[in-house]
Amino acid sequence: MRVGAIIVAAGRGTRVGGPVPKQWRGLSGQSVAERALRAFAGHPAVSNLVFVLHPADIAGPLWPRDPAAQIVHGGATRASSVLAGLIALEGQVDVVLIHDAARPLVSTALIDQVLAALQTARAAAPAVAITDALWHGVSGLVTGTQGRDGLFRAQTPQGFWLADILAAHRAYSGDAADDVAVARAAGIEVAIVPGDEDNLKITREADFARAEQLMRRQMDIRVGNGFDVHQFVAGDHVWLCGVQIPFAQGLNGHSDSDVGMHAVTDAIYGALAAGDIGQHFPPSDPQWKGAPSHIFLTHAMQMTRDQGFTLTHVDCTLICELPKIGPHAAAMRAEMARILGIDPARVSVKATTSEKLGFTGRGEGIAAMATATLVKS
Numbered sequence: 208m209r210v211g212a213i214i215v216a217a218g219r220g221t222r223v224g225g226p227v228p229k230q231w232r233g234l235s236g237q238s239v240a241e242r243a244l245r246a247f248a249g250h251p252a253v254s255n256l257v258f259v260l261h262p263a264d265i266a267g268p269l270w271p272r273d274p275a276a277q278i279v280h281g282g283a284t285r286a287s288s289v290l291a292g293l294i295a296l297e298g299q300v301d302v303v304l305i306h307d308a309a310r311p312l313v314s315t316a317l318i319d320q321v322l323a324a325l326q327t328a329r330a331a332a333p334a335v336a337i338t339d340a341l342w343h344g345v346s347g348l349v350t351g352t353q354g355r356d357g358l359f360r361a362q363t364p365q366g367f368w369l370a371d372i373l374a375a376h377r378a379y380s381g382d383a384a385d386d387v388a389v390a391r392a393a394g395i396e397v398a399i400v401p402g403d404e405d406n407l408k409i410t411r412e413a414d415f416a417r418a419e420q421l422m423r424r425q426m427d428i429r430v431g432n433g434f435d436v437h438q439f440v441a442g443d444h445v446w447l448c449g450v451q452i453p454f455a456q457g458l459n460g461h462s463d464s465d466v467g468m469h470a471v472t473d474a475i476y477g478a479l480a481a482g483d484i485g486q487h488f489p490p491s492d493p494q495w496k497g498a499p500s501h502i503f504l505t506h507a508m509q510m511t512r513d514q515g516f517t518l519t520h521v522d523c524t525l526i527c528e529l530p531k532i533g534p535h536a537a538a539m540r541a542e543m544a545r546i547l548g549i550d551p552a553r554v555s556v557k558a559t560t561s562e563k564l565g566f567t568g569r570g571e572g573i574a575a576m577a578t579a580t581l582v583k584s
Contacts, residue, residue, distance in 0.1 A: 210322065211255035211300035212247040212364070213292035216240040216308035217281025219261070229409050230308040231264070235422055236517060239409055241271040242311035247304065247364075248276070249515040250318055255299050257292045284382035286389060293373045303372065304364035305386050309409045312421055313364065320400045321366040330367045330390050333402035334359035361385055362402040371395055427583040429516065431477030435469040438572040445573070447525060447535070448556050449501060449542035454530045458573065461490040465500035466575040467523050467556065471543065472500070474521070474579035475507040479514060501546050508547060516581040518547055522555040526567050526574040532558035 216230045230240035237245075247253050256276040265278060279295050281288035289305055296303055302325050306313060317333055324331030337360060341353035365386045372386060375393035383389045387397050405421050407414060442457020448467035458464035473483045481487075484503050488495050495502075511518055521543065525532050532539075536556050544551040561568040 208301040208325070209254055209299070210252045210302055210304065211257065211296040211369070212250075212253045212304045212306060213257045213259060213289065213296070214240070214244050214247065214276070214306050214308050215259045215281070215285065215288055215292065216243075216264075217259050217261040217288045218285070218309075228261075228264075232415070234311055234415065234418055238271070239311045239418075240308040243306060243308045243313060244271060244276060245515050246311075246313045246315070247306065247318070249513065250315060252318075252322055253304070255296055257295050259288045259292045286376065286379060286382050289386060289389075290373075290376040293369065293376055296369060297373060300369055302366060303369045304366050305372075306364040307408060310363055310406055311409065312418060312425070313406050314403055317362075317400075317403045317406060318364060321364055324398045324400050325366050325368070328396070328398040329371050330365070330387070330395050331398040331400055332365035332385075332387050333362040333400050333406070335362065335402040335404060336360075359399065360402070361387060362406050362408075365397075367395070427516075429478040429581040429583075431474040431479070431579050431581070433470040433473030433475075433477060433483075433577040433579070434575070435466045435473065436566075436572055436574040437464045437466045438566075439570070445530065446500065447530075447532070447573070448523060448539035449546060450535050450538045452530050452535055462488075462495055462498045462503070463500055466573050467525055467539070467577070468500040468504055468543070470575035470577035471521055471523050471579060472503045472507045474577040475504075475511060475518065475581070478579050478581045479507075479510055479516070481507075481510060504546050511581060514583070516583045518549055518553075518579060519582050520553045520555075520580045521547065521549075521577065522579075523557070523575060523577040525556070525558040526561055526576070527558065527572075528560050528563070528568065528570050532556075 219228050231238050234242060248256055257279055258276040259279045259281045262280050277295055279291045282291055321331050337355045337358040341355050342349045343351035372390060375389050379389045379392055390397055437458040437460050439456040440459040445452050445454050445458050446463045446465040469484060476483055488503055539556040540551050540554045544554045566572055567574055
């Protein structure tokens with residue numbers, strides 16, 4: 208079945224307070240809404256992604272342009288915003304997952320559970336059974352108790368066959384707490400799948416601190432290593448970490464032979480367990496002859512983002528007797544940071560000699576080794 212996802216981010220989040228709506232506030236380097244969006248963009252079953260935004264936010268700088276998603280204007284209510292997203296998906300998918308942008312920690316496993324339930328049900332949604340005692344209260348005093356049997360805390364993503372939920376929303380009048388309420392009003396049975404306690408909804412200020420704690424516990428940290436070497440040949444310059452350096456020789460290779468950038472690229476591929484440059488850009492393919500190495504590095508970074516990782520640090524060591532690296536190191540760091548899309552303070556470029564030993568010591572070429580750190584949370 209074809210799967211679409213709608214991320215609803217059109218609310219104003221007034222209960223949290225602050226200068227921007229809660230979905231645009233930062234959470235370990237990404238906004239709340241971006242984390243929710245990336246969870247579905249990185250899921251292999253999701254082919255179509257719709258991002259429902261408040262009209263005032265669409266022209267602003269806060270929402271992420273990557274990963275790519277179809278942008279839809281939200282309405283005056285949550286129900287009208289969801290309906291706009293459903294209309295955008297009409298005819299494109301069979302089932303749809305509707306998710307609140309305020310739930311940034313939704314897991315792949317939970318998405319899988321909802322999709323599995325839709326194999327046999329027309330609608331499915333995650334929920335957590337209530338285990339605490341429940342009270343009624345007025346003015347800070349307990350005024351009664353409430354039985355908890357059969358009560359659940361609803362979560363998203365809530366999944367539906369698209370034709371069913373689209374018809375239900377078109378027939379529904381007014382707002383609704385969630386899409387399960389709209390579905391039930393149309394007579395659609397909704398299967399319950401086990402929810403996830405970590406799939407919290409950002410509602411109050413304290414929820415940001417709790418989300419940060421959960422991400423630290425769940426964090427996926429990858430470290431990759433890269434190594435490359437190129438031989439000196441006749442020429443008048445070398446490319447190193449994106450900087451052209453005048454020199455009495457050149458470097459031999461199929462591309463521009465930027466040994467430093469190649470090592471960093473392979474370190475990123477390594478952290479992703481995605482092979483090396485040669486697998487993605489075969490040297491036997493003539494289109495890469497003389498190609499600038501930033502093409503390879505940009506590809507590795509796109510794979511990083513597509514898989515939901517953030518590059519947090521790169522360390523590259525150039526091994527050679529000549530040319531002298533020190534005078535160019537700052538420019539190399541700046542250029543690498545620009546291509547990688549990270550702060551220069553997170554990029555290290557340094558050099559060492561091999562004390563006249565080996566092929567680098569004899570001045571026959573340049574070697575480079577690099578380490579890259581990726582984090583997913």
